[in-house]
Amino acid sequence: MLQKIAPQTLRIIALLAVLVLITLFFTTQIEGFLSGRLFNRISSSVAIMALVATGQTLVILTRNIDLSVGSVVGFVAFAAGSMITNHPDLSPAVLLAYSAALGAGFGLINGLLVAYARVPSIIVTLATMALFRSTLVEFSDGKSITTDNLPAWLTDFPNMVVFALGQMEFRAGFCASVLVVIVAHLAMTKLRAARQLYAVGSNPEAADLAGIDAARVVLVAFVLSGVMAGLAGFMFLARFGNITVVAGMGFELKSVASAVVGGVNIFGGSGSVIGAFLGAILVDLLETGLVRWAVVSEFWREAVLGTLILAAVATDTIISRRLTKARAERAQKEALASRVAK
Amino acid sequence: MMARLKSWEGLLLATLLVIFTFNAWATPEFLTVGNQINLFQLSIEKIIMALVMTFVIINAEIDLSIGSMMGLAACAFGWMFIQGVPPGLCIVICLAIGLLGGALNGWLITSIGLPSLVVTLGTLIGFRGLARVMVEDRGINDFPDWFDALGQQGLLGPVPFALIAFVVLFVVLYIVLERSSFGRLTYVIGSNKDVAEYAGINTGRHKMVIFMASGLIAAFAGLLFAARVGAVRGDVGNGFELDVITIVLLGGVSIFGGKGTLVGTLLAILIVLNLRNGMGLLDITGHLQTGVIGILLIASVIIPRIRLGRRAEAA
Numbered sequence: 001m002l003q004k005i006a007p008q009t010l011r012i013i014a015l016l017a018v019l020v021l022i023t024l025f026f027t028t029q030i031e032g033f034l035s036g037r038l039f040n041r042i043s044s045s046v047a048i049m050a051l052v053a054t055g056q057t058l059v060i061l062t063r064n065i066d067l068s069v070g071s072v073v074g075f076v077a078f079a080a081g082s083m084i085t086n087h088p089d090l091s092p093a094v095l096l097a098y099s100a101a102l103g104a105g106f107g108l109i110n111g112l113l114v115a116y117a118r119v120p121s122i123i124v125t126l127a128t129m130a131l132f133r134s135t136l137v138e139f140s141d142g143k144s145i146t147t148d149n150l151p152a153w154l155t156d157f158p159n160m161v162v163f164a165l166g167q168m169e170f171r172a173g174f175c176a177s178v179l180v181v182i183v184a185h186l187a188m189t190k191l192r193a194a195r196q197l198y199a200v201g202s203n204p205e206a207a208d209l210a211g212i213d214a215a216r217v218v219l220v221a222f223v224l225s226g227v228m229a230g231l232a233g234f235m236f237l238a239r240f241g242n243i244t245v246v247a248g249m250g251f252e253l254k255s256v257a258s259a260v261v262g263g264v265n266i267f268g269g270s271g272s273v274i275g276a277f278l279g280a281i282l283v284d285l286l287e288t289g290l291v292r293w294a295v296v297s298e299f300w301r302e303a304v305l306g307t308l309i310l311a312a313v314a315t316d317t318i319i320s321r322r323l324t325k326a327r328a329e330r331a332q333k334e335a336l337a338s339r340v341a342k
Numbered sequence: 343m344m345a346r347l348k349s350w351e352g353l354l355l356a357t358l359l360v361i362f363t364f365n366a367w368a369t370p371e372f373l374t375v376g377n378q379i380n381l382f383q384l385s386i387e388k389i390i391m392a393l394v395m396t397f398v399i400i401n402a403e404i405d406l407s408i409g410s411m412m413g414l415a416a417c418a419f420g421w422m423f424i425q426g427v428p429p430g431l432c433i434v435i436c437l438a439i440g441l442l443g444g445a446l447n448g449w450l451i452t453s454i455g456l457p458s459l460v461v462t463l464g465t466l467i468g469f470r471g472l473a474r475v476m477v478e479d480r481g482i483n484d485f486p487d488w489f490d491a492l493g494q495q496g497l498l499g500p501v502p503f504a505l506i507a508f509v510v511l512f513v514v515l516y517i518v519l520e521r522s523s524f525g526r527l528t529y530v531i532g533s534n535k536d537v538a539e540y541a542g543i544n545t546g547r548h549k550m551v552i553f554m555a556s557g558l559i560a561a562f563a564g565l566l567f568a569a570r571v572g573a574v575r576g577d578v579g580n581g582f583e584l585d586v587i588t589i590v591l592l593g594g595v596s597i598f599g600g601k602g603t604l605v606g607t608l609l610a611i612l613i614v615l616n617l618r619n620g621m622g623l624l625d626i627t628g629h630l631q632t633g634v635i636g637i638l639l640i641a642s643v644i645i646p647r648i649r650l651g652r653r654a655e656a657a
Binding site: 065113117118119120122123124126127128129130131133134135137138245253256257260266267297299300301302303304305306307309310313314317318321 | 404450454455460464465467468469470471472475478576584587588591629630632635637639640643644647
């Protein structure tokens, strides 16, 4: 029975089960944990992280990593903020396009260095993480963006309620982000071009022999990751309003954590956008729960997050190793049986 | 001789000389003994950790958790000190924590078979979390005078304890890497782990030793930091891993393992220190300095490839 379900589907079912278990656990521990407010809080913060995690997933699928996303989120949030402060009557679409384009530009720098100069992505993005952040510090000139200077449409956008189920408010920011995730998921599963990301990630030589331009695929993955980080920067600005030069710091680790917890293989080639989305929710749910859980101090949340990542990856590796072994044994048995039959 | 000069080390040495000469020419206070010691002292924890990171990366692994381990050791020291544990015992326990943390990394990497990038990313977050659990959002200071003095004053004339430790560690590790079978194995396993295993080498045990050493030295660096600054907070060592890895890669150690030398790392250390010190004396801010180091990091990978490409064309 279990063998008939695709491993990715199985993984998503397992993630959902873990989500439910953790929610149940905290519900028994914290009075009034399971409420509309919980949903609203988590959905607001996942709205930003889901975008970054989606971009990160695309990059990880190609056997790379993007550690510069946090700096891109920070830079774009600041740049978009100063743009709208200086030109208050700019239309929302232009500002959104500006954010995405800035992100794409940063992604292009990463992608060119990784795909064409062939510098390992961990080195490139480690360096650009520092570089983009110092560009932001120079650009900001020691100033910050404040909510007072932002137009109302921007700051109202993330909290605007699209529809509500009881106390649960589906806010515009969250809905927009979920829409992006769904589109990305459909594209990743249905589009021929998107399948090339998987091909390059699972076996670059084979992909090359099959006529796939691996360098271009990697470049596109980094540009898309930049665009996603740019959109997340826009959302960050809309949600928080007050932006300083430390905006988005730590997002790189959290997005990698979301992807890995969501079942994206760090060696590339397998994983899904929906998985990373659920991973982002899981990470946020745990953080929120631990902050409010009276038994442990809120300072435990990082320690638990680290353990969670290790546990997720360890389980994943052990299980997939077992599955591969079982499949190989079965194939061997079948081959033997068919030979005997002849 | 010419071949040596054309090597990566030769290029690093030339760069170092240019920066050093420029600094000496641009700012009169650069060459004073005080500034020269200060130059090392300000980054002493990073350069000590860079020595062990050289082994880790030559071994084709990475350890992102060292900054957090520094923080954990420093915070554990502060916490135990407040509980009234004698400082000497605190130091021993903190070093043991370093060994244990390194062993945890090593176990997950060698026994479970997880990639070191993911494992140490997880422990980077986890160790930092434990450090925060210990001190929460306080700062702990008022350490005994001898402890602060060890970090802040000269031990041999103007030379402080940490700098002596760095020199001793460099000599010991140089001998280990260049002259011992352990050093040779580090290169062999780093260039091809499978071949090393087929040759009957216990690669797991070797990697375990390296990760435990990395944890131990990171904890030691955390204690040095506590002594130098005279206080600990939850964010001690935050982000240090990036600077350390940058130095090691700039020194010519290949991220794919198997290649690199401690002399290269030492030259890279001197370049980065002189560059930062020179920029500092010229009033260039820390963030811009980090940006310059970032550019250096990328250049350090691209430049050798261009040179190699030319050589391949010539042949």
